Amino acid sequence: MTLTSEAGTAAVDTSRHLLAVSDLDRSQIDELLDLTDTFVEVGQRNIPKVPALRGRTVVSLFFEDSTRTRLSFDTAAKRLSADTMSFAVSASSVNKGESVRDTIETIEAMGIDAVIVRHRSSGVPAQIARWTNAAVVNAGDGWHQHPTQALLDAYTARSHLGDLEGRHVAIVGDVKHSRVARSNIEMFVALGARVTLVAPPTLLPPETGAWPIEVTHDIDHVLPSLDVCYLLRMQRERMDEALVPSIREYVARYGLTARRAEKLQDHALIMHPGPMNRGVEIASEVADRPTAVITEQVANGVAVRMAVLFLLLGSGRHRADPEPATDHEPESVTAPEAAT
Amino acid sequence: MNSDRRWLIRGGEVLDAGGRRRADVAIEDGRITHVAPSIEPGDAAVLDAGGALVTPGLVDLHTHLRQPGKEEAETIESGGRAAALGGYTAVLAMPNTTPPIDTAAVVREVLELGRAAPCDVHTTAAITVGRRGEQLAPMAEMADLGVRIFTDDGTGVQDDRLMRRALEYAAGLGATLAQHCEVTSLSEGTCMHEGEWSSRLGLQGQPSEAEELMVMRDIALARMTGAKVHFQHMSTAGSVAMIAAAKAAGLFVTAEAAPHHFTLTDACCAGYDATFKVHPPLRTADDVDAIARGIADGTLDAIATDHAPHPPEEKERPFDHAPPGMLGLEYALALALTELVDERELMSEDEVLARLSWQPAAIAGLEHHGGPVVAGSAANLCVIDPTERWTIDGSGGASLSRNVPYVGRTVRGRVRHTICFGEPVVTDGKAMR
Numbered sequence: 018m019t020l021t022s023e024a025g026t027a028a029v030d031t032s033r034h035l036l037a038v039s040d041l042d043r044s045q046i047d048e049l050l051d052l053t054d055t056f057v058e059v060g061q062r063n064i065p066k067v068p069a070l071r072g073r074t075v076v077s078l079f080f081e082d083s084t085r086t087r088l089s090f091d092t093a094a095k096r097l098s099a100d101t102m103s104f105a106v107s108a109s110s111v112n113k114g115e116s117v118r119d120t121i122e123t124i125e126a127m128g129i130d131a132v133i134v135r136h137r138s139s140g141v142p143a144q145i146a147r148w149t150n151a152a153v154v155n156a157g158d159g160w161h162q163h164p165t166q167a168l169l170d171a172y173t174a175r176s177h178l179g180d181l182e183g184r185h186v187a188i189v190g191d192v193k194h195s196r197v198a199r200s201n202i203e204m205f206v207a208l209g210a211r212v213t214l215v216a217p218p219t220l221l222p223p224e225t226g227a228w229p230i231e232v233t234h235d236i237d238h239v240l241p242s243l244d245v246c247y248l249l250r251m252q253r254e255r256m257d258e259a260l261v262p263s264i265r266e267y268v269a270r271y272g273l274t275a276r277r278a279e280k281l282q283d284h285a286l287i288m289h290p291g292p293m294n295r296g297v298e299i300a301s302e303v304a305d306r307p308t309a310v311i312t313e314q315v316a317n318g319v320a321v322r323m324a325v326l327f328l329l330l331g332s333g334r335h336r337a338d339p340e341p342a343t344d345h346e347p348e349s350v351t352a353p354e355a356a357t
Numbered sequence: 358m359n360s361d362r363r364w365l366i367r368g369g370e371v372l373d374a375g376g377r378r379r380a381d382v383a384i385e386d387g388r389i390t391h392v393a394p395s396i397e398p399g400d401a402a403v404l405d406a407g408g409a410l411v412t413p414g415l416v417d418l419h420t421h422l423r424q425p426g427k428e429e430a431e432t433i434e435s436g437g438r439a440a441a442l443g444g445y446t447a448v449l450a451m452p453n454t455t456p457p458i459d460t461a462a463v464v465r466e467v468l469e470l471g472r473a474a475p476c477d478v479h480t481t482a483a484i485t486v487g488r489r490g491e492q493l494a495p496m497a498e499m500a501d502l503g504v505r506i507f508t509d510d511g512t513g514v515q516d517d518r519l520m521r522r523a524l525e526y527a528a529g530l531g532a533t534l535a536q537h538c539e540v541t542s543l544s545e546g547t548c549m550h551e552g553e554w555s556s557r558l559g560l561q562g563q564p565s566e567a568e569e570l571m572v573m574r575d576i577a578l579a580r581m582t583g584a585k586v587h588f589q590h591m592s593t594a595g596s597v598a599m600i601a602a603a604k605a606a607g608l609f610v611t612a613e614a615a616p617h618h619f620t621l622t623d624a625c626c627a628g629y630d631a632t633f634k635v636h637p638p639l640r641t642a643d644d645v646d647a648i649a650r651g652i653a654d655g656t657l658d659a660i661a662t663d664h665a666p667h668p669p670e671e672k673e674r675p676f677d678h679a680p681p682g683m684l685g686l687e688y689a690l691a692l693a694l695t696e697l698v699d700e701r702e703l704m705s706e707d708e709v710l711a712r713l714s715w716q717p718a719a720i721a722g723l724e725h726h727g728g729p730v731v732a733g734s735a736a737n738l739c740v741i742d743p744t745e746r747w748t749i750d751g752s753g754g755a756s757l758s759r760n761v762p763y764v765g766r767t768v769r770g771r772v773r774h775t776i777c778f779g780e781p782v783v784t785d786g787k788a789m790r
Contacts, residue, residue: 117674118673139559139676140558140629143629161558161560223564226553
């Protein structure tokens with residue numbers, strides 16, 4: 018299943034980039050999640066570092082500020098021994114006139130292997146992939162996709178529940194404006210789960226009829242059958258857009274309150290991409306329950322991003338520089354298992 | 358007689374509102390002097406029309422020439438050249454320039470600059486001052502300079518009362534109001550059609566109703582005022598149905614559609630290439646089908662290009678921030694023949710030419726354009742090779758911009774010569790100036 022199909026005109030080699038969950042087939046997802054296991058183990062060592070990407074340069078290019086995601090990618094790259102650069106583009110410097118294309122071409126001229134892109138506009142990572150030879154990893158674009166978030170969520174869910182085939186996942190809240198939701202729908206469906214979107218009609222994408230999912234406006238109806246209750250961040254500005262009357266009414270209808278959480282099965286996971294609005298989409302005491310695995314999601318983020326970077330850069334699938342490095346032939350990249 | 362002023366279009370088949378006939382066409386001093394099956398050239402220069410159609414020049418009701426104000430995207434001269442290469446002998450410039458065409462002074466400037474262009478440049482003018490939808494522009498003063506169509510194109514007149522008054526006032530001038538139908542409160546912040554694709558791509562969509570609500574209102578106001586309304590770049594099945602009903606009810610409404618709206622769907626946006634961003638947006642396959650059928654059955658009177666040049670750096674912005682619009686002047690004829698005649702088999706070549714030439718000429722009140730091809734008419738002609746197949750490239754042709762959404766598409770029908778007031782401005786597919 019794909020939510021972003023290849024019907025577009027400009028072909029981008031999806032095997033070189035990670036732009037959307039739909040770039041990955043089931044076996045690649047499994048490979049990434051299995052590899053994540055290995056990197057979680059690396060993270061627990063005294064020196065949580067392997068030389069897999071030594072000599073490679075990974076640049077984070079964040080047009081929209083996100084300290085959490087940038088730190089997570091940065092840590093992942095450093096633990097793989099890559100050289101890292103951070104290019105934070107403030108809105109003002111974009112307004113000075115430098116185009117995204119000029120920015121990426123400037124950075125590429127410094128010699129880079131991968132670029133991690135965050136932008137508030139949907140599609141910018143796909144545009145950048147047309148303009149660079151480096152591998153492009155989408156770290157969140159507009160309302161579109163955030164594939165590494167979906168990978169870390171799937172990893173987290175799988176580590177508690179095992180195989181997700183047939184498991185019931187609800188994604189609750191502002192799906193319409195959520196790249197996390199779009200990525201997670203694709204991810205959980207790819208892993209065989211049953212996905213239900215729970216939101217008022219105004220916070221759903223306008224047309225989901227062709228999507229392999231169910232939709233309900235009644236959270237209480239789905240809670241008892243869930244294995245994963247995935248809550249999305251509710252932004253106060255949605256009230257100004259006449260999408261919900263008030264936060265109070267949203268909480269009353271869709272918030273995971275303590276009373277509602279009682280309806281969940283004991284094993285059901287409570288997940289959230291962060292940052293949480295305690296008391297809005299999730300009650301504070303619910304967020305602190307043992308089945309709420311929100312900080313675990315963050316912790317797994319580093320390992321998942323190590324797996325993504327390793328697969329895109331470390332296994333010889335990609336080099337921006339056609340000249341192979343003399344000390345690290347792609348074939349001889351040190352496997353994490355063998356590293357110390 | 359200077360042979361520069363005498364031409365003979367020889368060996369072609371004349372096609373105009375009166376039908377087809379094998380005929381040569383003699384031209385002298387800007388006028389057609391003789392149309393007959395076989396004319397000796399004498400000292401006239403010969404333009405070969407063997408195997409070709411000789412038609413009245415095409416007329417574009419909807420051209421963004423970008424001058425004044427955006428000369429890096431297009432000038433009246435470069436846009437006029439693109440028009441001539443596309444077979445057009447007349448274009449109507451849209452008023453969303455900087456400054457906007459909302460005063461007699463700017464109308465004069467555009468018409469003056471148009472004299473240097475290799476086609477007949479007419480201009481529309483704004484309905485409201487600054488196209489802001491607040492206060493009527495000096496329509497009578499601009500009508501005195503020859504403006505026959507007023508529009509705030511790029512935006513629709515939102516205020517109901519103002520639109521009513523504009524219609525009433527324009528009727529008194531014998532002018533037509535043309536509307537870009539888009540209800541701002543439903544379209545603000547949107548960058549593509551609202552539907553399955555916008556949902557997948559995470560882009561803010563514009564519902565069909567943003568267009569249809571204004572079509573509905575303006576039909577009601579046309580009924581109320583008895584004034585003429587022309588609907589620009591219709592894009593939805595619902596709009597076509599409402600216009601058909603309004604025409605059946607005897608209202609003075611006309612409508613146009615752009616080539617991209619009978620050729621491309623919203624799925625084209627999947628790669629986030631802003632070349633495919635346009636207002637109104639590319640719609641669904643059902644809408645494309647309805648537009649094509651509406652052109653064929655005459656509900657939509659004209660094919661108008663909405664030629665909208667933008668420089669590459671602006672089209673490379675993030676999709677939601679890139680400007681809307683695409684080129685059309687050099688592709689409209691071939692796209693219509695290919696899509697509407699060949700692929701969909703909805704209409705004849707003759708009917709396509711009606712939608713591209715004499716029907717838009719009638720809407721714009723351009724008496725020197727749109728034929729018929731008879732002695733005494735102004736020599737505004739287009740010679741089309743209807744069999745030539747060619748592949749559209751991304752060069753942008755004569756336009757200063759390159760936002761071509763049809764790259765790689767093979768089409769049928771190519772302009773061989775364009776004659777504007779007796780001057781061959783395009784011969785053998787090459788612009789002469």
